[in-house]
Amino acid sequence: MKRIFFILPLVLFFVLVGYFVISLQPGHDTHVLPSAMLEKPAPAFDLPGLDNSGPLTMAGLKGHVVVINFFASWCVPCRIEHPLLLRLAQENHLPLYGIAYKDTPANIKRLLDTFGDPYRRIGMDQEGHAGLNFGVYGVPETYVIDANGIIRKRFVGPLTPETVDKELMPLLKQLEPST
Amino acid sequence: MITELGHFALILALFVAIVQSTVPLIGAARRHLGWMAVARSCALIEFGLIALAMLSLIHAYVTSDFTVINVIQNSHTDKPLLYKITGVWGNHEGSMLLWVFMLSLCSAAVATFSDNLPPALRARVLSVQGMIGVGFLLFILFTSNPFLRTFPAAPNGQGMNPVLQDPGLAFHPPFLYLGYVGFSVAFSFAVAALIEGRVDAAWARWVRPWTLASWCFLTIGIAMGSWWSYYTLGWGGWWFWDPVENASFMPWLVGTALIHSSIVVEKRDTLKTWTILLCIITFSLSLVGTFLVRSGVLTSVHAFATDPSRGMFILLLLVVAIGGSLTLYAVRAPALKGGGLFAPISREGSLVLNNLLLSCGCATVFLGTLYPLFLDAMGGPKLSVGFPFFNRSFVPMMIPMLLAVGVGPLLAWKRGDLLGALQRLWAAYIATGLVVLAAFYVTHGGPVMAVFGLGLSAWLFTAVLTELAERVRLFRIPAADSLRRAVHLPRSAYGMTLAHLGLAISVAGFSASAFDREAIEIVKPGGSISLAGYQVTLEHVDRLPGPNYIADDATIRVTRDGNLIRYMHPERRYFPVQKQTTSETSIRTNLLADLYVALGESDTKGDWTVRVYWKPLVPWIWIGAVVMAFGGMVSLSDRRWRVGVASRARRVEPRVLPVAGE
Numbered sequence: 001m002k003r004i005f006f007i008l009p010l011v012l013f014f015v016l017v018g019y020f021v022i023s024l025q026p027g028h029d030t031h032v033l034p035s036a037m038l039e040k041p042a043p044a045f046d047l048p049g050l051d052n053s054g055p056l057t058m059a060g061l062k063g064h065v066v067v068i069n070f071f072a073s074w075c076v077p078c079r080i081e082h083p084l085l086l087r088l089a090q091e092n093h094l095p096l097y098g099i100a101y102k103d104t105p106a107n108i109k110r111l112l113d114t115f116g117d118p119y120r121r122i123g124m125d126q127e128g129h130a131g132l133n134f135g136v137y138g139v140p141e142t143y144v145i146d147a148n149g150i151i152r153k154r155f156v157g158p159l160t161p162e163t164v165d166k167e168l169m170p171l172l173k174q175l176e177p178s179t
Numbered sequence: 180m181i182t183e184l185g186h187f188a189l190i191l192a193l194f195v196a197i198v199q200s201t202v203p204l205i206g207a208a209r210r211h212l213g214w215m216a217v218a219r220s221c222a223l224i225e226f227g228l229i230a231l232a233m234l235s236l237i238h239a240y241v242t243s244d245f246t247v248i249n250v251i252q253n254s255h256t257d258k259p260l261l262y263k264i265t266g267v268w269g270n271h272e273g274s275m276l277l278w279v280f281m282l283s284l285c286s287a288a289v290a291t292f293s294d295n296l297p298p299a300l301r302a303r304v305l306s307v308q309g310m311i312g313v314g315f316l317l318f319i320l321f322t323s324n325p326f327l328r329t330f331p332a333a334p335n336g337q338g339m340n341p342v343l344q345d346p347g348l349a350f351h352p353p354f355l356y357l358g359y360v361g362f363s364v365a366f367s368f369a370v371a372a373l374i375e376g377r378v379d380a381a382w383a384r385w386v387r388p389w390t391l392a393s394w395c396f397l398t399i400g401i402a403m404g405s406w407w408s409y410y411t412l413g414w415g416g417w418w419f420w421d422p423v424e425n426a427s428f429m430p431w432l433v434g435t436a437l438i439h440s441s442i443v444v445e446k447r448d449t450l451k452t453w454t455i456l457l458c459i460i461t462f463s464l465s466l467v468g469t470f471l472v473r474s475g476v477l478t479s480v481h482a483f484a485t486d487p488s489r490g491m492f493i494l495l496l497l498v499v500a501i502g503g504s505l506t507l508y509a510v511r512a513p514a515l516k517g518g519g520l521f522a523p524i525s526r527e528g529s530l531v532l533n534n535l536l537l538s539c540g541c542a543t544v545f546l547g548t549l550y551p552l553f554l555d556a557m558g559g560p561k562l563s564v565g566f567p568f569f570n571r572s573f574v575p576m577m578i579p580m581l582l583a584v585g586v587g588p589l590l591a592w593k594r595g596d597l598l599g600a601l602q603r604l605w606a607a608y609i610a611t612g613l614v615v616l617a618a619f620y621v622t623h624g625g626p627v628m629a630v631f632g633l634g635l636s637a638w639l640f641t642a643v644l645t646e647l648a649e650r651v652r653l654f655r656i657p658a659a660d661s662l663r664r665a666v667h668l669p670r671s672a673y674g675m676t677l678a679h680l681g682l683a684i685s686v687a688g689f690s691a692s693a694f695d696r697e698a699i700e701i702v703k704p705g706g707s708i709s710l711a712g713y714q715v716t717l718e719h720v721d722r723l724p725g726p727n728y729i730a731d732d733a734t735i736r737v738t739r740d741g742n743l744i745r746y747m748h749p750e751r752r753y754f755p756v757q758k759q760t761t762s763e764t765s766i767r768t769n770l771l772a773d774l775y776v777a778l779g780e781s782d783t784k785g786d787w788t789v790r791v792y793w794k795p796l797v798p799w800i801w802i803g804a805v806v807m808a809f810g811g812m813v814s815l816s817d818r819r820w821r822v823g824v825a826s827r828a829r830r831v832e833p834r835v836l837p838v839a840g841e
Contacts, residue, residue, distance in 0.1 A: 006512050009456060010505040013463075016549075017498055020470070023552050024490050074420075074566040102567055106697065110414060113699055113779055113788060 038154060042068075042145050043133035047123030050105055056097060056123030058149065065175045066095045067168075068143045069119070070131055073100075073107040075139040081158035082115050088164065089118035094172075098122040101131045101139050144168065146175050182247055185235025186326035189276075192228035192283070193316040195221050199286075199309030203302035207374075215302035219290040222305050225312060226287035233267075233280045236325055240267050245333040249273065249325040255338035255756050257727035265349035266339045271473060271489075272325035274352060278469070279315045281353070281360040282308065289364060289389075296385060303371035304364070311363055314496045322489045338756035341728065347407035351400060355427055358397025359465040362434060362458075364389040369458035370504050373511040378451040383444035386458070388820045390441060394434045395811035401427050402804035410764050415697070415775050415792040417800060420569045425548040426468030432541040433461045436534045438811075443527050447592060448518030450527070453534070455512060463501040464541075470497055471548070522594040529587030529595070536580040543572045581635050581686060584679055585642025589649065603649060610641040622694055632690025639683035647676050674814025678807045685803025691796035698791045699779070711793035713774060714738045718746075720778070720787060728752040730763070733778045733787065737767065749778040749789075773797050 046057045061068075069085065071078045088094040098119035100108045105124055112119075125131055134143065144153040153171055155163060199221035206214025239247045240263045243256050253270045254263060262269075268277040286308040293301045319325075342348075368386045372378045404427065409417040418424065437457040443450040470493040521527040547568050585607060589600035614637035618630040648654075650672065651664040698710045707716035718734040730750045737744040750763035764777045772795040779788025 003509075003513055006452070007509040009460075010502065010509050013501055013505055017494065017502070019549075019553055020494050020497075024494065109699060110697075110790075113790070114414065 038151055040151060041149050042143070042151050043130070045099075045123065045125075045130040045133065047099065047125055047130060050100070050108060050122045050124060053121055056099070056121050061097065061145065062149045063147055064095060065147055065172060066097055066145050067172075068097050068099060068145060070099050070101045070125075070134070070136050070139050070141045070143075072103045072139045073111040074103065078140045078158065079115070081140055081160075082118070084159055084161060084164065085118040086116045089120075092169070094118075096120060099125050099130055101125050101136065102128045142168075144171055144175070181235045182239050182244065182326055182328070185232040185239075186324075188228040188231040188235070189316065189326070190320065192225050192232065192279075193313065193320060195225045195228060196309045196312035196316055199225060200306050200313055201309075202306075203309075204306040207299040207302040207306070210299070212298060215298050218302045218305035218309075219293075221309065222283070222286040222290035225309075226283040229276075229280050229283045232326075233276060236273060236276060237264055237267050240264065243336065245336060246328045246330060247325075248327045248329050251329070251333045251336045253339050254336040255727065256335055257756065258339060258344070259726050261346070261349060262339060262344045266343075268352045269339055269343045269348075272319070272323045274356075275315065275319050275323050276325055277352060278356055278360060279312060279319065281356045282312055282315065282363060284357075285361055285364050285389075286312070289367075300368075300371055300375065300382075300385075303374055304367045307367035307370045308363060311367075311500065314500065318489075318492050318496060322492050338727075338754070341752065341754040341759050341761045342411060344727075345407060345411055347403055347410070351403040351407060354396050354403060355400030358393050358395075358400050358434075359427070359430060359468070361389065361393025361396055362430060362462040362465055364393070365437065365458040366462035366504070369455045370507060372455060373504075373507045376511055376514060378444065378455060378515055380445050380448050383441045383454070384820065387438070387441050387445065388815055390434065390438050390458075390461075391811050391815050394431070394438055395808040395815070397427070397431050397434060398804055398808040398811070401431060402801050402808075406801050409797075410766055411761070415695070415777075415790075415794060417692075417797070420547070420566055422548050423472050425544050426464075426471050429541050429544055429548075430461050430464040430468065432537050432544065433457055433464060436537040436541075437461050439530050439533050439537075443530050447521065447527055449521070450531070451515050451517065452508075452512040455515070456508060457534075459501070459504045459508060463497075463504075464545075466493075466497055466500060470494060519593070521592070524590065524597045525595040526587065526590045526592045529583060529590055532583055533580065533587065536576060536583070540573055540576050540580075543576060544569070547572070578635065581639055581682075584682065585639050588643075588646045588675065588679075604642055604645055606645055607638050607641040611635075611638040613637070626693040629690045629693030632693075633687055636683045636687035636690060639686065640680060643676055643679040643683065647672075669819065670817035671814045671819065674810045674812075674817065677810030677813055679810070681803045681806030681808075681810055683803070684799050684806055688796045688798070688800030688803060691799075692794065694795050695797075696793045699788065701786045701788050703786050708789060708791050710791050711772075711774075712739055713744070713791075713793070715774075715776065715789070715791050717787060717789055720781070723750075725752060727756065728754045728761075731778065731781070733789070735765070735776055735789070737774065737776075747774075747776050749776045751778050751780075768798050770798055770802075771796065 042058055044058045046055055046059075049055050085094075085096060089096050096119055098121075100122055102125070104126065108122065108124070123130065128136075134141075140158055142155040142159055143151055146152050152175065153167070155168070159168065199218060203215050203218035203221075206212070206217065236249070238244075239250050240254050241260065243250065243254060243263070245251050249270065249272050253273070254266050258266065267273045286305060289301070289304060289308065293304075296304075365386055368382070368389070372382055401424075404424065405417045408419065409415065437454065440450050440454045440457055444454050470490070473489055473493060550568075585604065586597070586600050589595075589603060590597065611634045615630055615634040618625070618633045622630065650668060651661045653661050656664075696711050698708045700706075700708050702708065702717050704717055704719050707714055709715070714737070716736045716738070718736055720731050720733045723730045723732045730752045732748055732750045735747045735749065737747055745767060747765040747767060749765040752761045752763055753759075754761070762777050762779075764775060766776075767774045772793060775792040775794060777790045779790055781787045
């Protein structure tokens with residue numbers, strides 16, 4: 001059955017074409033992923049901060065509604081959502097905290113130096129343990145955690161102006177009616 | 180008017196390409212010499228027409244004709260002349276035109292330099308080239324036409340992305356495309372061979388120069404792109420494993436495998452079906468790269484503006500070109516007869532190992548690049564696997580390859596003596612040991628992998644020189660005899676030596692990046708930063724006018740132990756038309772290390788962010804790439820590509836082989 005080997009490239013190519021066709025379909029990319037962690041307490045973490053800023057801990061964040069963004073300097077989609085995060089932090093005073101996933105302080109500093117820093121504080125998750133506990137598939141991912149430390153929402157992939165307006169902001173309003 | 184001439188020339192080129200892709204093919208099947216000869220004239224006419232289209236688009240840019248939509252979207256009267264011209268291929272439509280221009284250039288080159296090719300093979304090769312041309316001309320005319328007009332004329336253009344207004348990037352696409360598209364010739368040769376049902380040493384000899392030339396251009400093109408991102412992005416990084424970069428790197432990897440496996444076909448008449456497959460895959464990866472960059476299926480920092488209808492069209496082209504050729508391969512390749520046998524430990528065996536490792540490397544890059552897409556298609560999120568994946572999978576895979584490059588050329592054809600080869604490499608062991616020890620000493624036991632990488636580079640460098648010394652029997656026979664041997668060595672031998680030395684040089688550059696030092700500080704004018712023994716002082720920042728930008732130009736004094744080394748001038752340029760800022764870095768190199776200074780943002784109080792990097796051996800990355808490409812060129816100048824082929828050609832009369840029995 002030597003012939004199989006000669007047909008194999010063709011078969012593999014058509015599998016690839018199948019994937020291409022799917023990804024060209026408009027509207028297939030609903031970035032909604034159910035999370036096992038949804039409506040459950042956020043896993044505890046205690047991460048060293050960037051430079052001299054203090055550590056970022058889950059315990060320290062309790063009592064406020066916070067948005068936690070997993071990001072990395074090596075992540076291209078993160079670069080895309082970055083300007084949006086900056087705008088949200090500056091104009092909407094989004095309580096945004098960053099967890100730098102599998103990355104070094106030097107790289108993160110360079111990233112923020114070049115593109116600006118939207119985060120109130122950053123935790124360095126160099127080994128990716130915090131990401132593992134949250135069930136992060138990859139970066140970027142964004143979590144909304146309420147004042148009781150319960151994960152209320154998970155956004156997988158870069159935030160877009162649309163998801164921010166339709167989902168993130170209404171949710172934050174609902175969680176914290178006073179602001 | 181000139182724009183319309185270009186437009187019509189392009190439409191005419193489509194019809195010429197249709198003729199070129201059908202008539203010679205039928206001619207070859209019916210053994211009609213007149214019909215076959217059509218291929219040559221068609222290829223030359225197509226080249227002329229597309230060149231005319233190209234020139235007329237350049238004319239529209241140079242004269243700032245703002246009735247042409249493409250010019251409005253990508254040009255501006257304030258833009259310097261150089262960037263008006265290179266702006267032609269700085270956008271999707273124009274770059275596609277450049278793509279078919281390069282394709283027609285390759286076809287014209289095949290038509291011109293193919294006197295020693297059997298007429299039927301030539302007709303088929305050019306006809307396949309014509310088919311590719313038809314596909315891309317249709318794509319341009321129906322989805323990405325650069326000649327469309329709008330009335331009334333716009334007052335001025337929207338300008339070009341300032342990041343692209345750079346001499347390095349101006350010439351990067353032509354080289355890259357020449358590389359990509361050059362592989363179309365190998366592809367056409369492969370398809371023609373499958374139609375003919377015949378692959379032999381002569382075939383390999385015809386294909387090899389084309390592959391080698393494309394490989395050289397691609398090497399230069401990739402190196403230029405990487406160098407550009409090094410000095411303009413202001414991060415000091417030179418490779419980001421970005422989908423667009425990977426799209427050019429994958430054909431390079433498989434193309435490298437191809438130039439090695441075609442040696443085996445030429446010398447030993449074996450590995451034929453594999454080589455044919457590599458020809459098809461190399462060009463297919465160029466096409467897939469084009470698709471990935473332009474369809475928007477992957478997110479990338481330097482993707483073109485994307486459009487799903489274009490994506491669908493290119494996908495259709497992929498299906499026809501790649502699907503068609505792979506179908507032909509599945510049907511015809513099993514009938515190709517294999518040639519000589521060889522032991523696993525032999526020159527052939529080492530080339531097979533090279534092919535295996537390069538193909539696996541390419542598959543890894545492919546998976547890493549497309550993984551987000553696979554995940555996305557299954558309803559998963561959009562992600563990027565990024566650096567960690569590639570550094571942990573691709574890099575380790577290349578280590579055995581680099582080790583083997585040192586040994587392979589020392590093995591004999593058919594059956595090699597591995598132990599003997601390893602004994603002859605004593606100099607390489609010493610050099611490797613010395614370099615590793617020296618690196619450990621200098622860096623105080625720095626990153627192990629990087630020290631190991633430097634050792635690998637030393638191993639490769641010395642092993643390659645050992646091989647050359649063995650060839651001329653240096654120190655074994657009188658020096659004069661060695662010299663005579665050296666003079667008579669074929670150019671291709673020197674080509675290989677140079678290319679492998681280039682690889683060793685680049686590897687040293689890659690490895691040493693682990694020893695980079697950097698300092699990012701906010702300083703007031705007068706303040707200074709010390710790094711790696713240098714004292715970098717920000718003297719003052721001035722606002723200077725440029726042709727189409729306003730620059731904040733920093734004057735930075737660099738001293739070492741109190742002695743002035745030089746003044747450096749990094750800039751931040753603000754382009755009012757695009758409301759965008761670019762960073763113009765300043766780099767001082769002594770070929771052993773770069774001192775790299777970039778000016779960051781200023782807070783409004785007169786403090787400036789200054790980034791300083793000290794990067795040992797980083798210039799070697801590009802020096803190595805240039806040496807590699809130069810080695811390819813030297814090999815191309817070997818006289819065996821010119822002599823010995825004609826006599827072979829006479830025997831290969833135009834004929835159609837019956838399809839061999841299954």
